[in-house]
Amino acid sequence: MITEDDYKKQVYYVDGELLDDFVKSDSTAVSGVGYEWENEGVVHLHFTPREHGFGTQHIVSFAKENGTHSDSATILVDVANDGTAKVGDVDVTCIPSRENLYTRNKGLIELDILSNKRVLIIGLGSGGSPIAVELAKAGVGQFVLVDFDRVELHNLSRHICSIEDLGRLKTDAVCDAIKGKNPYAEVIKLPIDMNKNLDIMEEEFRKADIILCCTDNNKSRFNTSDLLFKYKKVGIFGRAITRAEGGDVFIYRPGGPCYFCLLGNDWFDPTQEEVTNEQSARRSGQIAAYASQDDVEAIVQVGLGADIEPISNMMVKLALMELSRGANSGISSLEQEFTMNYYIWANRRERHYSNWGCFTNSDGMPTIMRWYGMNITANDDCTLCGNREKLAVGENFMESLRAMGSDNLEGLALPEEN
Ligand SMILES: [Zn+2]
8 A cells, every 4th residue: 555655755657648639538437556676665556456566556546637436446537628637745756658668769760750660570589579678668550479489598698588578479478568668559460380371371471561581490490581572571681600609681672583592402400400499309300300319409509699689689770770661760870881781790800710711801892790791683593583393382492402412311301399
């Protein structure tokens, strides 16, 4: 129970848009819920209960000057006609409306444009989850999230989700994280395996303004590439390679080379992929069925979240640039910078990058911690865009392996996923 004396020690927040709705409504008093961060002197006031409440909950009564407070309420909020509110003598801070929430971004990006854009994010792991939140922070208004995994312990060190999210569907947990940054964002959650639901994905590709492929396997990259080609959409692919010693980002622009022009005939080589998760590696065949636990530990290698972030950050910038292309905003100059379609990043001078130059003394060599861009050209023999007539969406994965004359299909077979 908050006493009259306690009122003065608290800081109150309320949703300004809902407060305005109340002012304009015919009702003179309504009840609500207050959530108190105990011992921190902070109370959040809501007109309706939150799906996931926090701290101590109080019954709230909002009343206009001519309204009457409910007797049972522990927090009494007096609302004036000008949309301001007070608890006792303390002013309530209004959380800005949709139009004003991201005014600090104004000039840098086109908020009106971004709030109407629909972004499809496939894969909500260490790459996809921070991308979703960054785009929400920038003011992107519509999200479609695709991932059938749940938040597990091994995710936490590289994921935006926290211990409180353990066991939840990543689509739900990341949706909450988006709403935490932009409560006005519309989020469609699809906790499905895209590779098994291509009919649903076709519809989503058709509606999306941009597609971000953040998965950890080539089968979904292949299907993404296929649908980008079919629906003439811009798509951005990002991946980390083993132990996140580095990674790359590819952007597909309709009419240009596809992701598999880049990967060439080695695209199904499992050693090219970072193995971050035993279960998914077993599914994809990156870990053989007979592998011992010791073998598994040697194969499953993850990098630090800080090693993944440069890659997801690059994807965010490319996405914002593409979404606001031609809008003459503060990031328009990037349209002159990011004309290429392939970008490479190295975190450490290891393995693939062991012969790279030292950061401080490169001697003309590429060094770690800098982006290098290049233009991948279309490959006439490309499995996907160079040979379309042989392929059909959904049926093409194993066919394309055979078409390339692979004689080692057993090891690469896609076992039935659970
Ligand atoms: Zn291609």
